[in-house]
Amino acid sequence: MYVFGDSLMDVGNNNYLPGNGVSRANRPYYGKDYPSRIPTGRFSNGYNTADFTAKSMGFVDGSPPAYLSLLSHHHHHHNHQQDSRRSRLVATTALSRGVSYASGGAGILNSTNAGKTIPLWKQVHYFNATRTRMIATQGSSGAVNDLLARSVFLMCIGSNDIFAFAIATQNNQQMMMRNAAAFYNSLISIYSDTIEELYRMGARRFAIMNVGLVGCVPVARLLSPAGNCSNGLNQLAAGFNNELSSLMHSLAKTRHLPELFYSLADSHGVAEDTFADPVVSGYTDVASACCGGGRLNAEASCTPKSVLCTNRDQHVFFDQFHPSQRAAFLTVKAFYHDPNHHYTTPINFMQLHMCSY
Numbered sequence: 001m002y003v004f005g006d007s008l009m010d011v012g013n014n015n016y017l018p019g020n021g022v023s024r025a026n027r028p029y030y031g032k033d034y035p036s037r038i039p040t041g042r043f044s045n046g047y048n049t050a051d052f053t054a055k056s057m058g059f060v061d062g063s064p065p066a067y068l069s070l071l072s073h074h075h076h077h078h079n080h081q082q083d084s085r086r087s088r089l090v091a092t093t094a095l096s097r098g099v100s101y102a103s104g105g106a107g108i109l110n111s112t113n114a115g116k117t118i119p120l121w122k123q124v125h126y127f128n129a130t131r132t133r134m135i136a137t138q139g140s141s142g143a144v145n146d147l148l149a150r151s152v153f154l155m156c157i158g159s160n161d162i163f164a165f166a167i168a169t170q171n172n173q174q175m176m177m178r179n180a181a182a183f184y185n186s187l188i189s190i191y192s193d194t195i196e197e198l199y200r201m202g203a204r205r206f207a208i209m210n211v212g213l214v215g216c217v218p219v220a221r222l223l224s225p226a227g228n229c230s231n232g233l234n235q236l237a238a239g240f241n242n243e244l245s246s247l248m249h250s251l252a253k254t255r256h257l258p259e260l261f262y263s264l265a266d267s268h269g270v271a272e273d274t275f276a277d278p279v280v281s282g283y284t285d286v287a288s289a290c291c292g293g294g295r296l297n298a299e300a301s302c303t304p305k306s307v308l309c310t311n312r313d314q315h316v317f318f319d320q321f322h323p324s325q326r327a328a329f330l331t332v333k334a335f336y337h338d339p340n341h342h343y344t345t346p347i348n349f350m351q352l353h354m355c356s357y
Contacts, residue, residue: 002064010066011040011051012065022104067126105160192247241268263347265343292307
């Protein structure tokens with residue numbers, strides 16, 4: 001499994017990025033419910049969405065490791081021996097488990113949180129470097145291409161672009177709607193190029209998650225005195241999701257990408273159904289953050305000094321932006337089994353994984 005995306009997928013890449021402005025989850029209370037009880041860089045109290053997707057597909061340890069964590073081993077001395085050791089580690093990991101390139105704050109556009117994240121183009125660039133190392137280790141591209149064709153390429157990205165666009169146009173609803181079409185076009189054009197580039201490198205099976213109800217995250221609810229969701233943000237997400245759906249449908253139909261299989265998962269739809277009837281899923285709180293401070297516990301980020309809720313499994317959100325471990329688990333469960341294709345199209349994650357078309 002090879003993972004691309006943002007903080008819903010990041011399993012620690014941002015821990016290795018330099019600079020003060022980088023968002024990191026390398027402190028308590030992140031990881032509070034992770035097996036080792038330590039923060040790993042996952043923006044969650046435990047496992048995240050990438051982990052549960054990997055687990056559902058048979059990877060018992062969850063998501064493959066963060067690319068930058070593999071490169072950082074023995075990074076005290078830069079010499080040829082160390083470099084070749086790192087190359088071997090990347091190659092053997094990529095061949096046996098896969099690698100995650102996902103980065104908190106990452107966007108489809110290079111301008112989104114520029115300089116503080118690994119943007120999508122660079123994640124793909126890192127995958128290309130990984131593939132080169134895999135081929136060098138295996139001694140042939142044929143074996144690697146065969147492995148990649150059977151592997152799952154998991155992608156979840158776009159919400160940070162939507163936040164950035166909304167902030168840039170926040171005081172002008174008309175401008176936002178007028179510019180939305182051009183905004184979608186630029187996102188979809190890059191998304192399309194990314195899928196085609198990964199396809200050229202051997203990817204055939206794509207598990208893609210669309211953008212959820214970004215207007216309902218606790219920090220977005222702060223904008224409303226009553227703590228309501230931001231409809232503007234949710235509409236922006238829905239518009240992007242429609243374009244993404246059309247893109248995947250058309251890519252799968254074109255002649256020049258034979259054997260492209262995909263499952264497009266509807267995070268937006270799962271969230272809508274969850275918020276419509278939270279009790280069914282066992283939630284008692286769908287609006288506030290479990291870890292934070294201030295109103296909705298969302299005015300402050302999650303730190304060791306934060307107020308931490310005790311009933312974490314009953315909260316949809318762990319911090320200002322991110323789902324709790326249980327919310328991630330239930331979302332992936334909806335995508336994996338989904339017998340009636342209520343949340344996945346044209347096939348569910350299990351069919352993509354088993355290739356029983």
